[in-house]
Amino acid sequence: MASGIEKRGPAQYRVRLRINGKLVTQTFETEAAAREWRDVQKGKIVGDEFVDKKVARDTTVAEACGWYLDRIAPVGKDGKREPISQWAKNQASQLKFWIAHEEIAGWSLLSVKPWDLTQIVDELLEELAPQTIVHRLNVLSVVYKQWQMAFRTPVMNPVIEGVRPALGKGRDRRILEIEEDALLKAAEGSSRPWLQPAIIIAIESGMRQAELSGLTWDRVRLDDEYPHIFLDKTKNGRSRTVPLSERAIEAFVSLRPATPTVGKVKVFPIETPRAVGHAFRDIVDGVFDNLRWHDLRHEAISRLFEFTDLRDQEIQAIVGHLGAEMLSRYTHLRSARLGARLPKLRASRS
Structure with a gap:
């Protein structure tokens, strides 16, 4: 029998762990489920919890944005999206930009790095006001936060300090x-x-x-x-x-x-x-x-x-x-x- 797991009868596997001096027990129907729970709890105790990032690796930016879009602007019976609020309506328009982006829309959530977004910001500054770009980056940041909470999979949010453009004077770097x-x-x-x-x-x-x-x-x-x-x-x-x-x-x-x-x-x-x-x-x-x-x-x-x-x-x-x-x-x-x-x-x- 695996360490810490006791078979109590048909479809009964009990896990016994001591956490911070306190005995904690949990019963499962299968040994595999009991082993998974035991390993997760042990990982949390020593700060080395195993995290399976396969879901994040297999999810593209467009798919994550589409998932969030469905939450704030679900499709009604008439086939049209119905934003839950004016705020959601504004967010939806920004989400559609990332869903249709010709480059990173097809990237895995794990692949997008801050420097990738910096290049995109540089290109957007040719045509858009900095504030508009900040709105687009903000909604992408929300997608990362909400997605990882919903799927319990930590992923690095690439919208970090320094990615958003300054709202003051535009960039004016000349080359001597x-x-x-x-x-x-x-x-x-x-x-x-x-x-x-x-x-x-x-x-x-x-x-x-x-x-x-x-x-x-x-x-x-x-x-x-x-x-x-x-x-x-x-x-x-x-x-x-x-x-x-x-x-x-x-x-x-x-x-x-x-x-x-x-x-x-x-x-x-x-x-x-x-x-x-x-x-x-x-x-x-x-x-x-x-x-x-x-x-x-x-x-x-x-x-x-x-x-x-x-x-x-x-x-x-x-x-x-x-x-x-x-x-x-x-x-x-x-x-x-x-x-x-x-x-x-x-x-x-x-």
């Missing part, structure tokens, strides 16, 4: 010329030969991390009269054309295969946008102060406003959607040049 040279030199020494061209293309074109990672050669038109990239699907669901500078063209040429490609052959040998972020962090961490991959896109947009005469709407068309709030972050860069457009006035003298 000397810093850019050092960054490219560091990338040249990377184990990923594609990283340096990717950085150049990002700074020159303003393309998003996900757009670069999924780019295929059939979308790169280097031999056209006006070289460009045609993106048939972007973050906002619309297609757009990205003109290429001479510097960007040179970067693409350095990546172009020696033999012509057929079909959808990827430009960069990576599977997900995270691979770009990981490669970038390997060369910037501890070297370049608080520099993120998304700052390359911000730098690209800033330079279009500073060094070109393109209209605001033309820049929007090149880099993708920029809301009015985000656009205002860049228009000030042209303020210094507005003086040339003012009428030349001479003070009258009596």
Whole structure:
């Protein structure tokens, strides 16, 4: 008989344990159930309780969000969701964002880390106010808390301090010329030969991390009269054309295969946008102060406003959607040049 378990008769197994000097007993119908209860209690006493995380490992973010959505906005007889309150209605709209997210929706609950959310926040800041992003992160945090309570399975909540964006002034990290040279030199020494061209293309074109990672050669038109990239699907669901500078063209040429490609052959040998972020962090961490991959896109947009005469709407068309709030972050860069457009006035003298 297993230690601490006594067979009392048919379908009767009693467990006897001494916890904090007090004798505790419990009776079960099967020896397996008795053994499981005994092991759990012993684990709690020594602080080494066994936790089976299989359920969490097999549950995706979308499934957990859907589970919570069903709790606060169940589907009625008419097939429509009926939020239990106005608060639930607001939460439901945020949950649908995570359920439909093209990347982490299919990840296991155990796979999402704070740095993954930081990358998503950087992308969302292109179009959304920080407060809106905080709302989305808050509901994801609630899902993690409620799910682990309901299923009695501890999982790390990735929405920790530092993930939520600041509600004050938006991020405005610029890249100095000397810093850019050092960054490219560091990338040249990377184990990923594609990283340096990717950085150049990002700074020159303003393309998003996900757009670069999924780019295929059939979308790169280097031999056209006006070289460009045609993106048939972007973050906002619309297609757009990205003109290429001479510097960007040179970067693409350095990546172009020696033999012509057929079909959808990827430009960069990576599977997900995270691979770009990981490669970038390997060369910037501890070297370049608080520099993120998304700052390359911000730098690209800033330079279009500073060094070109393109209209605001033309820049929007090149880099993708920029809301009015985000656009205002860049228009000030042209303020210094507005003086040339003012009428030349001479003070009258009596």
